[in-house]
Amino acid sequence: MNVITVGALAHGEGLDEDGADDVRVRPITRLHEPAPFSRVGPGPGGAIKPDVVEIGGTLIFDPVVARLRGGEDVGSAGVLTLYHSYLDRLFTAGSGTSYAAPRVAFSAAQILSRFPQASANLVRAVIVGSAEIPQAAQERLQLLGNDATRAICGHGLVDLERAAFSDDARVTLYAEDELALDHFAVYRIPIPEPFQAANGERCIRVTLAFDPPVRHTRTDYAGVGMSFRLVRGCQPDLIFDHYRKREQDDGPFPELAARYNCNLVPGPQAREKGTVQSATVTFKRGVEEYGDSYYLVVRCESGWATHIDRQEFAIVVELLQKAEVQLYERVRQRIRVQA
CATH class of the missing domain: 2.60.120.380 (Jelly Rolls)
Incomplete structure (x- = not known):
């Protein structure tokens, strides 16, 4: 309850050149729409959860293999990240809220570098106070109503410049x-x-x-x-x-x-x-x-x-x-x- 909980937004349709030309492969999201794997609360006592959202990749539907595929299978569907076995290669791609959370942690670190005496409470307040639900997410979720939009996106996407200045x-x-x-x-x-x-x-x-x-x-x-x-x-x-x-x-x-x-x-x-x-x-x-x-x-x-x-x-x-x-x-x- 005293930490920042993070959901995920999509970075786009997630299609590479081959997928874009294949009518069978279907995108699920567009830029800044909720990622299909993003978790939703409620938090303890019915609190809003997640608090904020960040980019975490997306999934695409591939009927050839009859399943959803993320960045681990199709690089364009995920976000760039470091590969666990760096002697084999440096970078890979992945999809998940596990990739969204470090982006919020980065924003927290940047805020703390600008305000080094800030408490954890102030960092949390500044991060959440800078967030806004993207227009794309609002349009995708509008049929579900404002309560559902807030439940899925929390207070929105963090704006680091707005937070710091x-x-x-x-x-x-x-x-x-x-x-x-x-x-x-x-x-x-x-x-x-x-x-x-x-x-x-x-x-x-x-x-x-x-x-x-x-x-x-x-x-x-x-x-x-x-x-x-x-x-x-x-x-x-x-x-x-x-x-x-x-x-x-x-x-x-x-x-x-x-x-x-x-x-x-x-x-x-x-x-x-x-x-x-x-x-x-x-x-x-x-x-x-x-x-x-x-x-x-x-x-x-x-x-x-x-x-x-x-x-x-x-x-x-x-x-x-x-x-x-x-x-x-x-x-x-x-x-x-x-x-």
């Missing part, structure tokens, strides 16, 4: 922190004026990763739970008063109007079953009425793990504006002024 119209903010059990933290997210205006499609993506104690002998596998909410348009005092633990004499907690909560997708029931959670809210109209600051509420809920009193976690927030605006510079100026 911001750019003019995309800003990534991150934090590593810890929370006492049954406590919460509130983070202020600066929202520049161009992002508020109806200037093309804009997205906020939040990714949380934590590493609770786990125990295979329990139905509730994770010993601690965590979750997040993105709130806008109200004062921090109201947010703290809404989420804080109340004594009997305090009376009922003040409600937060539904319009204050950002509609993050996937919703809480789908994302909160895992230890790496990612969700996105998309705006197509102006949101000036909600002000220049949003608030991310991160909660830590106690479970059976009574031997710890604090839980470490990492949070990554990405602001993306599809129009050509200087979003990065405006956010940096806001953060510098507030610091």
Whole structure:
């Protein structure tokens, strides 16, 4: 539950020159469609599994031998890899999630080389926060619905450049922190004026990763739970008063109007079953009425793990504006002024 699980995407049709000319040999996939051998969860407690996908080759159907053939039989159906007996030859081809997982490990290593002090939680959050389901996979799976697409592809294909860098119209903010059990933290997210205006499609993506104690002998596998909410348009005092633990004499907690909560997708029931959670809210109209600051509420809920009193976690927030605006510079100026 505390590791990154990986599924596989196809690198193409997998046909070589001979197979492409043979009408009997049939491709099963096209580029970035789910590989036919990719495993699907659910993970522990119904968590999304796999978390991400990467290229792992494909299979082709060969009626001459009446079976599916992978990269081990037909090199073009697999991905290039090292041969186990290097004295005979250096390279070979293969198909499987075993070839997709090392590509994600490579991305993790590249992120760690750029952020050498990053915790495992931050590396996981950055990797998952950079992933997006390819259009080809969405089109192939659309008849099964969004839930099935997420179950097969997880959060999507890892984008290493997106994970490691911001750019003019995309800003990534991150934090590593810890929370006492049954406590919460509130983070202020600066929202520049161009992002508020109806200037093309804009997205906020939040990714949380934590590493609770786990125990295979329990139905509730994770010993601690965590979750997040993105709130806008109200004062921090109201947010703290809404989420804080109340004594009997305090009376009922003040409600937060539904319009204050950002509609993050996937919703809480789908994302909160895992230890790496990612969700996105998309705006197509102006949101000036909600002000220049949003608030991310991160909660830590106690479970059976009574031997710890604090839980470490990492949070990554990405602001993306599809129009050509200087979003990065405006956010940096806001953060510098507030610091």
